[in-house]
Amino acid sequence: MKIAYPFRVTEEAEEPGTFMVQGLEPLACVVTYGEGLERALANAAEALTGVFEAMLESGQAVPRPFAGSGPGVHLVAPQPEVIAPLVLRWAREDAKVTQIELASRLGMTYQAVQRLERPGANPTIKTMGKVARALGRQFEISL
DSSP, rough: OOOOEEEEEEESSSSSEEEEEEEEEOOOOOOEEEEEEHHHHHHHEEEEEEEHHHHHTTTTTOOOOOOOOTEEEEEEEEOHHHHHHHHHHHHHHHTTTTTHHHHHHHHHOOOOOHHHSSOOOOHHHHHHHHHHHHHTTTOOOOO
């Protein structure tokens, strides 16, 4: 699953070479700038990551990737430190399994499962595989 979100990029008329980047709804609150398109998109990835970190920490639902197109729309991926917790949370929710139920299936504490769904958890590949199997899913890695 590719995790990327549509952002509209516009060049600032007053400052050529400076780009404003804003997420499409429901991520319109994610706005940043950058000198040059590459820097602007990198800043958008950092901003998106920060928003997702805050949402994960507070237990809010993080929007799943959605389609968006049009002039100036680019896909922006959050940084890896939030991708693993997002994927784990979504897989658990899709399986309609609570954190307590998953902990029981894995032989872990509830708190350990909670930590897996928080930013910076950095689970091992072995742990990701165990979670996937406990949820009836396959774990795959791609670059």
